[in-house]
Amino acid sequence: MRLVSTGVPSLDSLLGSDGYPDKSAILVVGPPGIGKEALGYWFVRSGLIQGDYCLYATHRPVSDVLRDMKGVGVGTDRVPEWIASSGSAVKCDLRDSTAISFNIKEAIHRNKGRRVRVATDVLSPLLVLNPLESMYAYWSQLLADIKQQDSVIFALAEDGMHPQNVLTTMEQIFDGVIEMRLYEEGLAITPLFRVRKMLGLPPLHGYFRFSVTNTGMEVVPHVS
Amino acid sequence: MSVDFVAVANVAATIVIIAILLVGIYRASQMRRAFVNSAYRSRATWSAFLMLIILIVMVANYVPFPNSGILSTAGALPFIALLMTIFAYADRSAIVAMETDFFHRNTLGWLRARWPTAIVLVAFDAADIALSPVAEPNALELASINLAFIAVVGVLAYATATLVIGARRSSDRTLRRSILLLGLAVSTLVLSLVLTFPLVEGTLPFVIVNKGTDLVGVYLVYRSVMSLSPLGRIDKDVGGTKSGQGGVITPGNE
Numbered sequence: 428m429r430l431v432s433t434g435v436p437s438l439d440s441l442l443g444s445d446g447y448p449d450k451s452a453i454l455v456v457g458p459p460g461i462g463k464e465a466l467g468y469w470f471v472r473s474g475l476i477q478g479d480y481c482l483y484a485t486h487r488p489v490s491d492v493l494r495d496m497k498g499v500g501v502g503t504d505r506v507p508e509w510i511a512s513s514g515s516a517v518k519c520d521l522r523d524s525t526a527i528s529f530n531i532k533e534a535i536h537r538n539k540g541r542r543v544r545v546a547t548d549v550l551s552p553l554l555v556l557n558p559l560e561s562m563y564a565y566w567s568q569l570l571a572d573i574k575q576q577d578s579v580i581f582a583l584a585e586d587g588m589h590p591q592n593v594l595t596t597m598e599q600i601f602d603g604v605i606e607m608r609l610y611e612e613g614l615a616i617t618p619l620f621r622v623r624k625m626l627g628l629p630p631l632h633g634y635f636r637f638s639v640t641n642t643g644m645e646v647v648p649h650v651s
Numbered sequence: 652m653s654v655d656f657v658a659v660a661n662v663a664a665t666i667v668i669i670a671i672l673l674v675g676i677y678r679a680s681q682m683r684r685a686f687v688n689s690a691y692r693s694r695a696t697w698s699a700f701l702m703l704i705i706l707i708v709m710v711a712n713y714v715p716f717p718n719s720g721i722l723s724t725a726g727a728l729p730f731i732a733l734l735m736t737i738f739a740y741a742d743r744s745a746i747v748a749m750e751t752d753f754f755h756r757n758t759l760g761w762l763r764a765r766w767p768t769a770i771v772l773v774a775f776d777a778a779d780i781a782l783s784p785v786a787e788p789n790a791l792e793l794a795s796i797n798l799a800f801i802a803v804v805g806v807l808a809y810a811t812a813t814l815v816i817g818a819r820r821s822s823d824r825t826l827r828r829s830i831l832l833l834g835l836a837v838s839t840l841v842l843s844l845v846l847t848f849p850l851v852e853g854t855l856p857f858v859i860v861n862k863g864t865d866l867v868g869v870y871l872v873y874r875s876v877m878s879l880s881p882l883g884r885i886d887k888d889v890g891g892t893k894s895g896q897g898g899v900i901t902p903g904n905e
Contacts, residue, residue, distance in 0.1 A: 458880045459825050460691030499687065587825060587881055609685055611882045616678055618685040619885075634885060639687045 431544070431579045434473030435466070437646045441622075441635065447603060448626045449542075452570045452580045454550075454598060457607035461618065462639040463583045466605070467546040468501040469644055470581050474544035481507035482534050484547040486521055489514030500642045507546075508534060521552050528569050535576055543578035550597070551585040559593055567600050602626035607637065619649055657855050664862035665709065668869050672706045675699075675873040682879060690747055691879055694829060697740045698876035704729070704736045705869060724780055731776045734803065738772055741810040741837055744830045748817030751826055758817040759809070768806045775799040804844050811838040825879060832875035839868035 430445030439446045447453050447470075457463045467483075474481040485492055489511045493503050509515035510530050517530050527549060535543050554562050573580050582601070584594060586608070598604050604623040609616050618638070622631040634649040679699035686692040708729040716726030745761050757763070778799045782792055814834030821827040843864035850857040 459823065460686045460688035461880065462687035465687060498689075608883045609682065609880045610885050612885060614674060614677060616681040616685065616882065619883075 431542070432473045432477070433466070434469030434471070435644045435646060438466075438644075441631070441646060442625060443628055447579050447581075448628075449577065449579060450574045451602035451626045452574065452582065452600070453603040453605065454582050454584055454601035455605045455607065456584045456586050456594060456598070458586045458609070461607050461609065462499070462637070462644075463607055464495060464548065465499040465501075465639045465644055466607075467548070467581050467583060468496045468499060470579075471507050471544060471546050472496075472501050472505075474542075475505040475507065477542075479542045479544050480535075480538040481544045481546070482510065482531065483507040484510040484519060484527060484531055484545065484549055486512055486519055486549050486552050488512055498641060499639055499644070507544075510534070519549065521549065521556055524553055524557060524565060527553075528565065531569065532572055535573060535578060539576065541577075543573075543576055545573060545578065545580040546582075547580070548583045550582045551588050554584075554589055554593060554597070559596060563596060563600070566597065570600060598623070610634070617649070620646055657853065657858050660855075661858050661862060664858075664866055668862070668865055669706065669709060671866075671869050671873050672702045672709070675702045675869075675876065676706070679876045682876065686879075690826065693743070694747075694826075694879060695876055697743060698872060701736050701740055702869070702872060704733050705872070708733050709865075727779050731779060734772060734776065734807075737837060737840065738769065738806070738810065741814055741833070742769075744833055745810070745813045745817050747826060748814070748821045748830050751823045752817070752820040753822050754820075756820060758820065759813045761813045761817070764809070768809060771802050772806050775803045800844070800848070804841055807837055807841045807844075811835075811841060828878045829875050832871050832878060836868045836871035836875060839864045839871065843868070 429449040430443070430447065431449055432446040433439050433442065455463045455466055471481045471483060483492065489509050490513075492509075492511070493506070496503055510517045510519045510527065512519050517534075519527055521527075531545060531547075535545070550566070553565075557565075570580060584597065586594070603625040606621045606623055608619060608621075610619045611617075617636060619634040620637045621634050622628075625631065635646050636649040637644065637646045676699050679695050679702065683692055683695035683699065686695060711726065711729040714726070717723050742761075742765055745758060745765075749755055749758060749761070752758075778795055782788060782796055788796065811834050814830055814837065818827050818830035818834060821830065843861060846860045846864070847857055850860065
């Protein structure tokens, strides 16, 4: 099985030396503000350096994402192709989920033969704006179409924005689920990372401490 | 031997409040380090700072400052610092609530009124500092103190209303809850100032109202910062290991 670098060397080694499985869909779940996006930025950055075709589909303006990228130490000398609410040639309109899906698939089709990385933060807003049943079918179809090519899709989901059954349902259609969250140990509060499942890998037990700074991201085993 | 229930209730409430504050400051500092998003990090920082100032005010209550003379001014400083901090934090929170409102509405005209209200607050602080060395104020000085008191209660009530309404308009559910709890915390201070004004210090009604509102207010500030992120509990069966390997099962060590 080919693996695709996460862009974070310590996470690559944790996942079995090379990162996410190829032709997979990865979901990162966590509360707002914790640094889920940083994982997506490093994933895209790694792809750009390796010459992969990278697409970032976001409900935010491009300028906001670029500012965020700089904030977590991700260089912006190379940028992905954008589908964004503003600042991009292709617009992301959350009220038109069909257009978002069409534009993602169309961009991937144009780059047939290349390895593709797609990162997106539109999952949670679309789940808020649409019924779960239709979103389940929508994402199942989109992920299946994308995975027909040599590609990895990386999606973010906001914890606390959806009822637990919604997240659990969506987790079923992803090949890998990573959880980022603050945990309490006595009085102390620690940001920890947990790989709930990953295609082709044995279960990764345990928690991993992560830190996001303006120079990069680090994931290390957590000693309780 | 008779037990002074007022004193016991006072001390017990103070201990509980100080414990909440110490835990709150510690946890808010840790959350500040964990957050990547600047809006969340800023809220954790402000909350930690606010709780620190409240702690200083509580400790300062037990310092025997004189009732008159220049040293009495020092006794007024912690409370003035608390008012300024609450106002500044409420201002930041109101603006964050407006920024996260889909329609960017100017809640209760806060953007226009924030500077005039800040000036009112500073004027009260100046009056308080100027009049605190006066042991027995005359009628004019007493009227100034009462007017300043009404102005401060008005400013804080206005800030409370802005926070509560602004929070309801925010599109960020997490910030909405946090800002709403802060608004309610500020409202307890307003309530405390109004309800304790006619009461005699040291009496049972005073202690109940004063410490009761303090307790609720401090707990709401604590909940405000803790609501910024849901906290998980580590499952012992898959928890961190003592080996330092984090319990990782890889093809090499399974």
